Amino acid sequence: MPLNITxxxxxxxxxxxxxxxxELCGATVNIVxxxxxxxxxxxxxxxxxxAFDKSxxxxxxxxxxxxxxxxxxxxxxxxxxxxxxxxxxxxxxxxPGLGYLQGKVVRMKAPRIPHMGWNLVRSSDRIMDRMSDxxxxxxxxxxxxxxxxxxxxxxEYYGEIPTLFHKGNTYGTQFHPEKxxxxxxxxxxxxxxxxxxxx
Amino acid sequence: xxxxxRIIPCLDVKDxxxxxxxxxxxxxxxxxxxxxxxxxxKQGADEIVYLDISASVEGRHTLLDIVQETAKRLFVPLTVxxxxxxxxxxxxxxxxxxxxxxxxxxxxQRPDLITECAQDFGSQCVVVAIDGKRKGGSWTVYxxxxxxxxxxxxxxxxRKVEEMGAxxxxxxxxxxxxxxxxxxxxxxxxxxxxVGIPVIASGGCGSAQHILEVLKQTNAEAALAASIFHYKxxxxxxxxxxxxxxxxxxx
Numbered sequence: 392m393p394l395n396i397t398x399x400x401x402x403x404x405x406x407x408x409x410x411x412x413x414e415l416c417g418a419t420v421n422i423v424x425x426x427x428x429x430x431x432x433x434x435x436x437x438x439x440x441x442a443f444d445k446s447x448x449x450x451x452x453x454x455x456x457x458x459x460x461x462x463x464x465x466x467x468x469x470x471x472x473x474x475x476x477x478x479x480x481x482x483x484x485x486x487p488g489l490g491y492l493q494g495k496v497v498r499m500k501a502p503r504i505p506h507m508g509w510n511l512v513r514s515s516d517r518i519m520d521r522m523s524d525x526x527x528x529x530x531x532x533x534x535x536x537x538x539x540x541x542x543x544x545x546x547e548y549y550g551e552i553p554t555l556f557h558k559g560n561t562y563g564t565q566f567h568p569e570k571x572x573x574x575x576x577x578x579x580x581x582x583x584x585x586x587x588x589x590x
Numbered sequence: 591x592x593x594x595x596r597i598i599p600c601l602d603v604k605d606x607x608x609x610x611x612x613x614x615x616x617x618x619x620x621x622x623x624x625x626x627x628x629x630x631x632k633q634g635a636d637e638i639v640y641l642d643i644s645a646s647v648e649g650r651h652t653l654l655d656i657v658q659e660t661a662k663r664l665f666v667p668l669t670v671x672x673x674x675x676x677x678x679x680x681x682x683x684x685x686x687x688x689x690x691x692x693x694x695x696x697x698x699q700r701p702d703l704i705t706e707c708a709q710d711f712g713s714q715c716v717v718v719a720i721d722g723k724r725k726g727g728s729w730t731v732y733x734x735x736x737x738x739x740x741x742x743x744x745x746x747x748x749r750k751v752e753e754m755g756a757x758x759x760x761x762x763x764x765x766x767x768x769x770x771x772x773x774x775x776x777x778x779x780x781x782x783x784x785v786g787i788p789v790i791a792s793g794g795c796g797s798a799q800h801i802l803e804v805l806k807q808t809n810a811e812a813a814l815a816a817s818i819f820h821y822k823x824x825x826x827x828x829x830x831x832x833x834x835x836x837x838x839x840x841x
Contacts (some may be wrong), residue, residue, distance in 0.1 A: 403647075404684050404685075404711060405661070405684050405685050405686070405687050405689075407662065407687050408661070408664075408665065408687065408689075411662070412665065440684075440711075440712075441710070441711060441712060442708075442710060442712045444707060445710060447710075472712070475742070476653075479780050499796065502786055503786055503787065503788060503809075503811070504619060504786060504787065505714045505757050505758070505787065505788070506593065506789070507637065507714065507757070507758060507788045508594060508595075508596050508812065509593070509594045509596065509636055509809060509812065509841040510592055510593045510594065511592045524841075526594065526841040527668065528636075528667060529593075530667070530689075530690075530714040530715075530757075531714060532713060532714065532757075546592070547592045547593075548592075548593055567667075569665065569687060570665065570666055570667045571665070572631060572665050572666050573665075575665060576665065583657060
């Protein structure tokens with residue numbers, strides 16, 4: 392049985408690329424706009440489109456159930472804003488986040504923002520195993536500042552910023568694997584394999 | 591700092607075909623957008639820009655089915671521009687598979703749209719395209735595919751769009767565009783030094799050396815080029831090898 396991914400559609404931005412990429416990696420993808428369906432998912436993907444408040448407001452009514460499922464070990468991948476929503480809150484918005492990851496999302500301190508383009512992720516996490524030259528695509532002005540040591544990968548941009556997160560069976564990326572050409576597909580392939588082993 | 595400089599092939603699209611002309615006129619058909627986009631990704635393009643160059647002039651909307659077909663084949667970011675007139679056009683372009691949307695004429699007419707789109711979709715997907723032309727000691731903004739003088743100073747307008755929430759500036763020199771004599775270094779430098787958002791240099795690229803010059807001599811984050819790739823005078827891979835040999839970090 393292929394991995395069955397349930398992907399949240401917050402109603403902003405396109406989910407074609409991430410769906411297509413995950414399908415290429417052997418998963419089936421079910422896109423839902425009814426967020427209550429996330430709690431029955433075999434594997435959850437929170438995609439990386441939109442602004443913080445607009446995206447998270449759709450998930451907040453189900454916050455407790457979603458966080459309980461993540462704590463139970465349902466494999467989950469959050470990309471960019473989808474990862475940022477897992478924190479307790481963000482300087483970008485006014486509302487709270489899901490609060491699965493401890494800490495806040497903060498505005499970057501760099502002379503040129505957004506951090507836009509391809510940059511290197513340094514990590515010894517197993518999901519990055521055997522990846523040579525892991526340059527990924529970034530497009531963001533905020534980043535997660537964890538207080539639970541969930542950051543397992545970092546990137547240099549006017550200082551070091553956390554760009555890969557891992558807690559339980561949840562991964563979060565500040566970069567966009569679905570926009571990172573071959574290396575991104577390799578990353579998503581590794582995530583699908585990880586999720587299959589841990590579903 | 592290891593953020594790499596980006597090389598961005600540009601697809602100027604008219605009636606569903608990629609075209610190339612000199613100073614925005616005298617256009618020749620050079621291919622089908624999805625085919626070229628896919629080829630450029632394989633060569634190592636960091637991003638693709640898709641501009642429907644007739645949409646703004648003819649007052650109609652972008653042909654989204656070809657955008658969709660292009661996006662379907664890509665695993666690098668796609669910026670779509672041309673014919674954006676309201677927030678709903680941005681939404682439609684994003685839904686068709688664009689990662690960023692570029693606005694030019696409408697941003698001048700209604701700067702508030704920049705802010706509205708940044709709030710809903712995030713700054714990172716709002717690109718403002720600025721077409722500039724030298725006028726005495728400074729540069730003036732043109733709209734409607736380079737036909738109308740907007741009466742704005744390029745550097746001041748660049749600062750303004752940043753303030754309104756744009757995430758990136760696509761800066762085209764109308765003097766250099768199509769000449770293949772190299773980018774407008776002074777204008778690119780002036781804008782990239784004036785703003786704190788990324789600037790893509792555009793217009794005038796005739797060789798890998800021109801790309802090296804603009805990336806070395808200015809703070810532009812990316813260089814856009816069209817004809818050197820379309821006419822197979824060079825490939826993205828070759829440009830990147832050349833940049834790397836000359837000390838510019840690329841992917």
